[in-house]
Amino acid sequence: MTDTPVRHNADVTDRSLLSGSAYKSGRDLSARQSLYQWQSPRYDLPGLVAEQLREIRGTVVDIGCGNGKFIRRLRNDRPDLQLLGLDVSAGILAEVPGPVAVADASQLPLHDGRVNAALAMHMLYHVEDIPGAVSELGRVVADGGTVIASTNSDRDKSELDDLWQRASGDILGLDRGPSRISLSARFSLEEAPSVLSHVFGTVNVIELPGTITVTDPAPVVAHMASYRAWANQHAVPFEETIQRAGEIVSQRIEKQGQFEIACLGGLLVCRR
Numbered sequence: 192m193t194d195t196p197v198r199h200n201a202d203v204t205d206r207s208l209l210s211g212s213a214y215k216s217g218r219d220l221s222a223r224q225s226l227y228q229w230q231s232p233r234y235d236l237p238g239l240v241a242e243q244l245r246e247i248r249g250t251v252v253d254i255g256c257g258n259g260k261f262i263r264r265l266r267n268d269r270p271d272l273q274l275l276g277l278d279v280s281a282g283i284l285a286e287v288p289g290p291v292a293v294a295d296a297s298q299l300p301l302h303d304g305r306v307n308a309a310l311a312m313h314m315l316y317h318v319e320d321i322p323g324a325v326s327e328l329g330r331v332v333a334d335g336g337t338v339i340a341s342t343n344s345d346r347d348k349s350e351l352d353d354l355w356q357r358a359s360g361d362i363l364g365l366d367r368g369p370s371r372i373s374l375s376a377r378f379s380l381e382e383a384p385s386v387l388s389h390v391f392g393t394v395n396v397i398e399l400p401g402t403i404t405v406t407d408p409a410p411v412v413a414h415m416a417s418y419r420a421w422a423n424q425h426a427v428p429f430e431e432t433i434q435r436a437g438e439i440v441s442q443r444i445e446k447q448g449q450f451e452i453a454c455l456g457g458l459l460v461c462r463r
């Protein structure tokens with residue numbers, strides 16, 4: 192059993208922390224994304240998004256585009272589309288093929304109905320005013336357009352939450368230490384449909400369940416370390432906790448041959 196993820200509101204939405212540290216470059220985001228290479232089944236997320244956009248013509252904006260995973264794929268698969276990447280972090284945008292611009296999801300620099308589709312992939316939980324950002328998505332997308340958002344379930348990777356509490360507990364001399372930060376808890380897969388349906392007439396949820404199986408602690412350690420931007424908000428020495436977590440995973444692998452993490456993410460496909 193793990194505790195319900197804690198809502199660390201200010202820490203997760205602090206724009207200077209997001210652009211100056213967490214997403215200053217794509218390094219930590221890539222470390223988190225790369226854990227999915229051990230997931231079964233494997234989902235081709237950019238491919239699933241391209242499939243949902245098959246009827247779309249014209250302009251697609253990727254808001255909070257990060258290191259450009261979706262833009263790169265759409266540029267390749269859909270050369271007919273005009274693509275625009277927006278993000279609060281100038282640093283991470285340097286890795287993304289243009290056109291791109293620094294912009295906040297709460298105040299999009301786009302005219303009403305200007306785009307035919309918008310993506311908000313694993314990013315709405317970073318926005319302070321989530322309903323306001325959802326209204327912005329509705330404002331900039333033309334009638335008949337599509338918005339695709341994505342996020343994780345409250346149950347996603349609960350083994351890592353448990354691992355963190357065991358490791359931090361060992362460091363602090365407690366049975367279980369404080370819980371780790373959860374990014375997606377502010378806009379979980381469970382809550383997202385009702386938030387989106389305030390603006391969009393149709394919201395279809397595509398759940399993407401899977402299991403990550405590792406036989407080496409390194410990818411788990413790298414994933415945990417990718418939260419280093421929030422290191423001083425964990426109420427426990429960050430590096431030591433991660434080192435201890437790596438030892439616990441090693442012991443499990445020695446005993447059981449592997450370490451498993453149950454994942455549940457999803458796409459929310461919205462039409463106006």
Ligand SMILES: C[S@@+](CC[C@H](N)C(=O)[O-])C[C@H]1O[C@@H](n2cnc3c(N)ncnc32)[C@H](O)[C@@H]1O
Nearest residue numbers: 214255256257278279280295296312313314317
């Ligand atoms: C978890 S990453 C997701 C990146 C990409 N969408 C993906 O799914 O691979 C979140 C991204 O959203 C950006 N972001 C956070 N808050 C934002 C905001 N208010 N407006 C625009 N982008 C934001 C971050 O800088 C980061 O690049």
